[in-house]
Amino acid sequence: MMAADGPETVAIASGQVPVCWRRSARARRISMRIDARSGHVILTLPPRARREDALALLRSHSAWVAASLARMPQAPRWHDGGEVLIDGRPHLIRHCPDARRGVWIEDDVVHVSGDAAFLVRRLSAFLREEARVRLGAALAALARQAGLRPTRLSIRDTRSRWGSCTADGAIMLCWRLVMAPPPVQHYVMAHELAHLRHMNHGPDFWMLVDRLTPHRRAAETWLRREGGALLRDMQE
Structure with a gap:
C-alpha cells in the first residue's frame, strides 16, 4: 500500500x-x-x-x-499546566526546563524536563515505558491466576485496537491503555488472555472472559464513551 x-x-x-x-x-x-x-x-x-x-x-x-x-472526541492536549491521565486519574503536567531527570512522577504531578518543544514526545515515551512495566506486571499476575501462559507481550501504538492475541499465544496491548482506569485495563487483558483458549468470540470465550474479570460491562461502556479520546494523536 x-x-x-x-x-x-x-x-x-x-x-x-x-x-x-x-x-x-x-x-x-x-x-x-x-x-x-x-x-x-x-x-x-x-x-x-x-x-x-x-x-x-x-x-x-x-x-x-x-x-x-x-x-469525534477532542484529542488530549499536553502542555505545562495541563493534565494527563495515568490509570484513569488526572495528573498535572509541570514543565521543568532546567531539570536533568527526564520525566518523573511526584504526588500526582508529572514533571517533564528539557525543551518545551519536546514535551509531548518525552511524555509519550515515558507513558510507553510505564505501560510496559505496569501492564506487563498486571498481565503476568492475571495470567498466573488464570493458569494461562502467553508466549510474549508487546506494547504498541495501535490505531483502533486495545489489544490482540495471535494463534501462537503472543499478546499485544496498546500503550495508551495505561491512561485508562485499572478496571478497563483488567478487562482488556482478560479479553486477550481468553483468546489463548478460544480464538473466537463464541459463548465459551465470553464465559471465560466473565470468569477472569468482573469489569466487562462497565469497561465496554467506558471504552465506547471515553476510549476514542485516548486513541487520538496528542497535541500541545
Missing part, C-alpha cells in the same frame, strides 16, 4: 476536510473511513481507480463525513 505524506485539504458541501490518499493493490473498490487517531478522512483506491471517482464518493457522503468528524 502506498500513502501520501500528509493530508490534503478538500472542500465538500459541509466545509473543508483533511483527506489522506491510499493506493492498495488489494483494494477492489474505492473505500472511505475516518481515522480515529488523526481525524483525517482516509480514501483508499484500487491501483487503476481515478481520484475524481474517489472525490465524487467523498462529496456524495458529505453529511456523513461532517457528522462523523463532529462526533
Whole structure:
C-alpha cells in the first residue's frame, strides 16, 4: 500500500476536510473511513481507480463525513499546566526546563524536563515505558491466576485496537491503555488472555472472559464513551 505524506485539504458541501490518499493493490473498490487517531478522512483506491471517482464518493457522503468528524472526541492536549491521565486519574503536567531527570512522577504531578518543544514526545515515551512495566506486571499476575501462559507481550501504538492475541499465544496491548482506569485495563487483558483458549468470540470465550474479570460491562461502556479520546494523536 502506498500513502501520501500528509493530508490534503478538500472542500465538500459541509466545509473543508483533511483527506489522506491510499493506493492498495488489494483494494477492489474505492473505500472511505475516518481515522480515529488523526481525524483525517482516509480514501483508499484500487491501483487503476481515478481520484475524481474517489472525490465524487467523498462529496456524495458529505453529511456523513461532517457528522462523523463532529462526533469525534477532542484529542488530549499536553502542555505545562495541563493534565494527563495515568490509570484513569488526572495528573498535572509541570514543565521543568532546567531539570536533568527526564520525566518523573511526584504526588500526582508529572514533571517533564528539557525543551518545551519536546514535551509531548518525552511524555509519550515515558507513558510507553510505564505501560510496559505496569501492564506487563498486571498481565503476568492475571495470567498466573488464570493458569494461562502467553508466549510474549508487546506494547504498541495501535490505531483502533486495545489489544490482540495471535494463534501462537503472543499478546499485544496498546500503550495508551495505561491512561485508562485499572478496571478497563483488567478487562482488556482478560479479553486477550481468553483468546489463548478460544480464538473466537463464541459463548465459551465470553464465559471465560466473565470468569477472569468482573469489569466487562462497565469497561465496554467506558471504552465506547471515553476510549476514542485516548486513541487520538496528542497535541500541545
